[in-house]
Amino acid sequence: MYDEADVPPYTLPDPLRTLDGRRVTSARDWPARRAELLELFRTHVYGRRPAAASHARHRFRVVEEDPAAMDGAATLKRVRISTDHNGRTHAFEVVLFVPNAVAGPVPVFLLLNNRGPENTDPTRATISPFWPAEQVVARGYAIAALQVRDLAPDDPDTFTDGVIGLFEREGRTRPADAWAALSAWGWGGSRALDYVETDDALDATRVAVVGHSRGGKAALWAGAEDERFALVVSNDSGAGGAALSRRIFGETVAEVNTTFPHWFCRGFQRFNGAEDELPVDQHELIALLAPRAVAVGSADEDLWADPRGEFLSLAHASPVYALFGREPIPTDAMPALDDPLRVLPRQYHIRRGGHDLTTQDWGCYTDLADRLWG
Template structure:
């Protein structure tokens, strides 16, 4: 049974907000598309009869990927002009319609407001940290309020604008500064007086415990004389020490990571609380859109070099980072961590997570039309991944000639086979043909993705604008940060 918003909103002339469960939303989209049945996704349980394939000999039922340099007319793209004017727009159109969805023309304006500006430390380095909120204009549908949460951290000693890496992550200040002892004492004296005024019974309590303070001094845990922990410093420390700033943009403040949230968040706001149409944007495109809006804001920050802003993410946020980079050519560089299906992993590969997993279980990341390619029974018959007009190699190619670093870990440490490292490498190899066409350097190998061999773990391919490195850690890109920075600094 559907649940709607209250009568007050409806009485003001706004359509009542639909509140679907994730299953209801999926079924609604299937009805719109005329799909009667979807093929089940692969199981991560090795004991399941439908377990995900991990046999490379069975991984390529559809070995031929779309060639990013063959136009829809069948013409070979042989120069940059044809790429920019003809082929690239064709690929973008297919990705928007069939895979990630379109950003609506009614997407709202964002008004940015700096809530807090603080002087803090990241490791041993002084920084200026700002908490920033971007309010989406919701005058078209006041029942949905979207406030994008973001943190900006810049080296305090920078003499000129710095490059910045935007990361999909919860928005948090790195080390909020505490008032000095003298100021904290003044706060406690004033607070005790207020508490006693509101409740006189507290006066004998405070007299009995004269040393007690309502606000205790915080232990920041920072000891400049303590030895450094073993291993690499945290990502934020490495960025600041190398002269970069960083941004944390919180995906949860933009669009919920579930199907029930599709009539809420920024997608729900633009649809006035109604269910999506088949080519409407999914969460990945919504997160990417918000990153672009954050880039608009960064152009107003004097100490940010807005021509050198990068985008980073891991796992589902690795998918979002790649989508961001592909659709907004203002982002100068990308670090794409363990992005899997819907990211660098080819849909046509039968290894680990499958297209059917996203179409059935994580449909909210994608456009509704993506579900068609998992249909076993529908008004149009059935479709498979091989019917998709585009592939992940072309998504990477949309970033060319801008630098993209593709990062993975190893299954033994938690970067599971589910992600299909081999397939990700194959897509990068194929995308390299576009980098070469545009005068950039790719991985430094041929573009024959069927024969090129994935390099050993910890052997980076970082001599060009397209880079690859599989580290020996888990489901994170942290072990590759220092290599990313070395590579990015070399490309300046």
């Protein structure tokens, strides 16, 4: 059962207080503080992508195109994205549906799919509420998906077999801040966005990166690392995602690092049972998205993800959004069930039910996009 009395007292780090003690008071001074926070998260939580991964060249090939998909409502594209490095190649696929009834470049919702590929079936023989492509296309948006396991297997023994291994020498000892699975998944999201920039049917300035659970953790980090994402969507992302670590409620730092040691960098394990020693907390991850749009979704039965902690992260990022003239989200403004709170460009909703990404959640996210992008 949920009981807020189970949450210990805690003090959050100030996202506007620099490492040398100065306070950021203007949007002009935010980029330098943002860079500090990024380095702290890279060092202590998500790991550092190697320079070669950031500067590699990529190739895009449309391996299938069907302009009459969804009974003529959409054009299907399956895109192979390949990266070459030191004589080796890594490749993964993006599935994409573009609405045919909308003129001009259209915005895109990109899912970092942490479930099986049947959930994003390009043939539509299987239609999953986890990725309701027909619903999103009918709203006038393109919808895309990649399989996170194609970037890094979701396994502690093999997670370096994907793109991580492409950029690392075999047998080399991995440093404590080496990138791990979540960062690799987010890197794949950025490569999908690289493709979007080449496709005249798509609007690369209006791309939402979406993730559920572990995929939501990856989506938040993808949005922090890559400022081209206009909207970042975290659905039930919990510990290491939207939920405040210092609340020590539901999934904790120790539990996530013990059960899934391949998600975060090895240095994060130093804070198992020592959340108060973390130099950052997750409200600062959300602050890294400012002044862009962010949507956080929770479910009332999903206590493991700490819905209250997810909401509070969004609220406690308010001082950074205020630098850009955005209204604050009060910490006592957590909305009622099924009644989204929108303080543009941010949104929070909590729905009835358990740990899942549903058509109701997708409806909330496309509703926000309507308000942001018309």
